[in-house]
Each structure stands twice: as C-alpha cells, then as structure tokens.
C-alpha cells in the first residue's frame with residue numbers, strides 16, 4: 001500500500017523493488033484489467049506477450065502496473081515519453097540505498113526526505129514512485145507546457161500523495177534576471193527564449209554567446225538547478241533522467257520498442273554530457289544545499305568524462321551504479337560536497353576491488369621492474385605516498401583526495417608540494433584522515449616473453465575515495481601503454 005502521508009526521516013521502511021526479479025505477468029494483468037487484455041497475445045511457445053513496438057500497448061502496460069503495484073492513477077498523452085518501470089524503479093531504489101547508507105549525513109533539521117526531480121516529464125514518474133513507495137516529498141521541474149500540465153494532472157489524480165509533490169515551472173526570465181543582478185552567474189540563454197518557444201530553442205544552430213569554458217560540449221538551454229532552487233531550500237537529493245541525445249536522429253528511438261519521446265524530452269544541445277555538466281556546475285554553486293546530487297547517464301564514455309570532471313571540482317565522494325534492463329545499460333552517478341561521516345558503515349563503493357590489464361609487445365629491454373618504476377613515478381607525480389618493493393614486484397600507494405584529483409586532472413605537484421603531501425600522509429594519526437585515504441597495490445607479473453600483466457588491488461574497500469580506483473587504474477593503463485607498448489611493426 002502506498003503511504004498516506006509523509007514518512008518521517010528514520011522511520012522509512014526499506015521498500016521492495018517489485019521489478020527486480022520477475023517480468024510482468026501479462027496473463028494475470030490481462031485478466032485483472034480488461035483495458036489491457038486486447039494488447040496481450042500468445043506466441044508459438046504459449047507465452048503471453050505484448051507488442052513492444054505499439055505505443056498504446058506499452059502505455060497501457062505502464063498504466064496498469066502503476067495501478068496494480070502502487071495504486072497510482074496515471075496517464076500521458078500520445079507520443080510523450082512512456083517510462084519503463086523496472087528501470088525507473090531501480091533508480092528510486094538506488095537513491096533509497098544512498099540515503100539509508102548514511103555515509104553523507106543529513107543536512108539541517110529537515111524532518112522529511114525531500115527530493116528534486118529535474119525534468120519530471122509529462123509522466124512525473126519519479127515523484128509518483130518516490131512519494132507512493134517511500135513517502136518522500138518532491139519538487140519536480142520541467143520546461144514544457146505539456147509536461148507541466150500533464151504532470152500536474154497525474155499528481156492531482158492521486159490525492160493520497162498530491163500534497164507531497166510540487167510541480168515547478170522553470171522560468172527562463174527569472175534566472176536571467178538573477179544572473180543580471182550581479183551574483184556573478186553567467187547567463188547563456190537568449191531573450192527570445194523567454195517567450196517559452198522551446199522548439200525554436202532546440203533548433204538554434206549557433207552556439208550561445210557565452211560558452212562554458214570547462215565543458216567539452218556546452219549546454220545552452222533553460223536553467224536547471226541554479227535559478228530554479230529557491231533561496232534557503234535544502235534537499236536530500238536531486239535526480240534526473242536527462243535528454244540523452246544531441247539530435248533526434250541520434251535518439252534513433254529503439255525500433256524494437258515504442259516508448260514515445262518527443263524531441264523536447266529526448267534531445268538537448270550537447271546531449272546528456274552537456275546537460276549533466278551543467279548540473280555539476282550548478283552543484284558547485286549550490287554545494288551543500290543538496291545532500292546528494294544524482295543523474296542517470298546513458299553512455300559509459302560520458303560517465304568516465306563526468307566522473308573525472310567531478311573530482312576536479314573537489315567533491316567529497318562519487319558513487320556510480322549500473323542499471324541493466326534487458327540488453328540496455330544505464331548508469332547512476334551520484335556526488336556530494338558534504339564530508340562523509342566518520343566511522344561510516346562499510347559502503348559498497350566499487351564493484352571490483354581488483355582490476356588488471358596486459359602490456360603486450362614490450363621491447364626486450366623493458367622488464368617488470370621498469371614498468372613498476374614507471375608506475376611509481378606516475379603516482380609520485382601527484383605527490384601520493386609510494387613504496388616500491390622490487391623483490392616482490394609490487395608498489396604500494398596511499399593517496400588522499402587531492403592526489404586523486406591531481407592525477408585525474410593529470411596535474412603533477414612541484415617538489416615542494418610533494419614534501420607537504422607526503423609529510424601529511426605519513427605523520428597523520430587521525431583516524432578520520434586515515435579512513436579517507438585510498439590504498440592501492442600495483443603488482444606486475446610476466447605472462448609470456450614480451451607480455452606483462454599489471455594488477456591493481458584496492459586494499460581497503462570501505463573508503464570514501466574507493467570510487468576513484470577504476471579511474472586511476474585506467475589512467476595508469478593509458479600511461480604505461482603509451483610508454484611501453486609498441487605502436488605497430490617498425
């Protein structure tokens with residue numbers, strides 16, 4: 001049963017992901033809901049199926065599942081993005097886990113869990129699930145009239161949770177005014193956009209007059225968090241299923257499914273990389289107004305780019321997860337500016353504590369020791385503490401967040417910097433400081449002549465920086481391959 005009112009913080013029951021194990025039982029749903037029955041047919045093996053390429057079928061399935069499992073009334077107009085519930089539920093449950101882990105402490109005295117859904121869409125799916133399953137309160141933003149009107153309708157048709165959800169229009173003019181009023185914020189959208197003509201907005205071909213220097217792909221669109229979050233507001237988390245694509249052609253809308261999705265929902269200039277980069281940049285300004293900032297990411301290459309960016313901005317923690325649905329993977333990315341709690345419960349920061357790669361095609365004069373020495377200088381360049389053991393062919397590294405930042409941004413410290421950092425690492429007995437250090441071991445083994453295996457192992461999984469391990473190891477791989485591996489036949 002959905003909760004009737006806001007649940008107090010700490011009284012949250014862990015919810016069950018209804019979609020994690022079994023696929024939907026079309027037979028049962030068809031017999032319970034006559035409006036769904038016409039969409040169910042039986043394949044030659046006798047299994048009940050629906051036609052995933054029929055938008056009406058996927059929308060009706062979503063409608064009956066929300067009604068059946070969550071007692072939610074729901075509808076969207078033709079062509080609007082129809083959410084797949086397993087994937088949306090996974091995201092909600094992941095945030096539930098982040099909040100429950102308590103690694104990032106609660107801010108202020110807020111009694112109820114409060115989330116911000118960036119781009120709630122006509123379907124308003126995250127607030128509806130979060131409020132009905134967990135009693136969370138939400139501010140849900142969007143920019144298009146259809147999304148705002150329809151999400152409002154979806155909220156109102158569920159009176160038992162309607163008081164928990166505020167639908168908030170993103171006003172272009174309001175944020176522009178803020179940026180002109182001298183708070184130093186850059187404005188990158190144009191006056192004609194104030195009219196609210198989002199289609200012309202999406203079609204604008206020139207880049208905006210002020211580009212984001214730091215993003216490879218720049219976002220020029222309506223405000224996202226800055227200018228939408230009100231003065232003094234505090235949130236436990238934000239979440240976002242961003243417009244993933246740069247063009248509607250790129251969206252290519254999976255021919256095997258019909259989940260709708262208009263250009264306004266699926267596309268933004270610069271795609272998800274630019275959109276999430278803007279969320280990150282807004283978070284740098286809003287800092288501790290949110291306990292966790294999160295976003296869904298559609299491409300693994302963007303995930304790597306965004307994580308490196310985050311460390312560069314001095315976040316205290318980065319957490320990722322993979323959401324797998326059928327053959328499609330999406331990733332969850334979370335970060336915070338709040339220092340992690342002392343003596344936190346073990347927290348599953350990375351899936352793998354051991355990674356490896358091979359160095360192939362090595363010249364005869366290059367041995368395992370040369371590779372270890374190169375790894376040693378790689379980590380020393382950022383002033384991490386390194387201990388090379390040439391007898392056992394391994395290198396032990398201890399790095400603080402500043403070292404990880406520097407390595408991920410490829411910035412080495414100067415000699416003075418090295419002394420300060422090393423001194424800090426070696427002299428500190430502070431348990432909190434020790435707990436927040438990343439400890440790695442790099443070992444090198446000969447496999448066959450000309451091929452070495454480099455193995456990296458995380459020595460302490462429960463460390464706030466352990467999320468940096470795969471990224472650092474990837475950087476090391478690039479560094480060693482560039483130095484030792486032959487490019488091709490000479």
Ligand SMILES: C[S@@+](CC[C@H](N)C(=O)[O-])C[C@H]1O[C@@H](n2cnc3c(N)ncnc32)[C@H](O)[C@@H]1O
Pocket residue numbers: 081082083118119120121122123124125126141142143144147170221222223224241242243244264265266268
């Ligand atoms: C991919 S849809 C996600 C809809 C819904 N949250 C879901 O998961 O199905 C992206 C949504 O973001 C909205 N959007 C685009 N730019 C925005 C902005 N600057 N602020 C708020 N919403 C925005 C779009 O109108 C669209 O509804």
